[in-house]
Amino acid sequence: MSWNVLITARVFTKVGKPALDLLKESGCNVLLPEQFGPLKEEPLLKRLPGMDAVLCSPDAYNAAVLQSEAAKDLKIISRWGVGYDTIDVAEATRQGIAVAYTPGMLNETVADWTWALLLGIARRVHEGEKTVRAGEWTNHWGHNVHDKTLGLIGCGRIGQAVAKRASGFNMRVIAHDIAPPAQKDGIEFVSLDELLAQSHFVSLHAALTPQNRGLIGEAQLRKMKPDAYLINTARGPLIDELALAKALQEGWIAGAALDVFSAEPLPLDNPLRAAPNLLMTPHLASFTRETGDRVCLAAAQAIVDSLNGRRARWVVDEKVYQSPKLRVKVK
Secondary structure, three states: OEEEEEEHHHHOOOOOOHHHHHHHHHHHHEEEEEEEEEEOOHHHHHOOOOOOOOEEOOOOOOOHHOOOOOHHHOEEEEEOOOOOOOOOOHHHHHHEEEEOOOOOOOOHHHHHHHHHHHHHHHHHHHHHHHHHHOOOOOOOOOOOOOOOEEEOOOHHHHHHHHHHHHHHHHOOEEEEEEOOOOOOOOOOOOOOOHHHHHHOEEEEOOOOOOOOOOOOOOHHHOOOOOOOOEEEEHEEEEEEEEHHHHHHHHHHOEEEEEEEOOOOOOOOOOHHHOOOOOEEEEOOOOOHHHHHHHHHHHHHHHHHHHHOOOOOOOEEOHHHHHOOOOOOOOO
16 A cells, blocks of 8 residues: 655755655655645645545645645645644534644743743843844843743753752742642742743744734733743733733833744734844744754654554544545554
8 A cells, every 4th residue: 555645844855854755664655845835725625535544734634625635635734733722623623634643842942932032032142142233232131041030931850850840949939820730849820811921931832723823912012020031932812912022022021032923924024023022933942953853753644654554653533434435544
């Protein structure tokens, strides 16, 4: 048996050779398109015909795509990473399409990057580097990190990994989560308003849901300390970007560091581009070669397992395997 596999995760331009070898050795015909993801509906529909599986970035797998003639052969969507908010999982299950992902593999790497951004914006590293390159020698005044309060919005695996690193800076760690973990590990759980008012650094680690879009808007930003910083390595739409741009322009908070945005790549007319005291990176939190190869292999293994009649190890909705419309034959 041979499957056609479409790969839209752009990480494969730099890492993932072991994963590609695994797919090819398992009898898969691998297609690496000229345009990698995230793909919107129209370009995605052009590439799906004849595909048995996809190893994808945050592509637009909405109901229309999943119900389309173009996706009629699709058996599994294997997501590179942990976020699946761009996939209509309920519709995929109705169509008998398994949705796999790679939970837990990005925890430490994303936590590292969160701290890189936090330290970078607090101590104005990016501004110092820019002036040196310009032939200048200018002082850039930032804020201490040690002995401050770190507030985590979302305290799952990544949030807890970020909290562990805070101990080295002798920080107080507080958190807000709709489902706090059983093991608190020295983290104090408070209301969102308390967290915003008390934190010197507010770091977002919540999954994106319809309920928390725009979670951090003008009202929330005005509750933060004037010497506080906002860090986001989770999902862009958690923040009202217009409100944040206004907050930075008017100095409600000391600064922000963002790795994710509502639209990616960041549009040229996005007001954040002109905002002061802002450190921005292009969704780099998971981009280390070690983690990249590991996640590529896990995402590829889900496809190989499905090809060979086995359940994928990590599936978002296990009920798909009870569906009469299931498109893979499980032994």
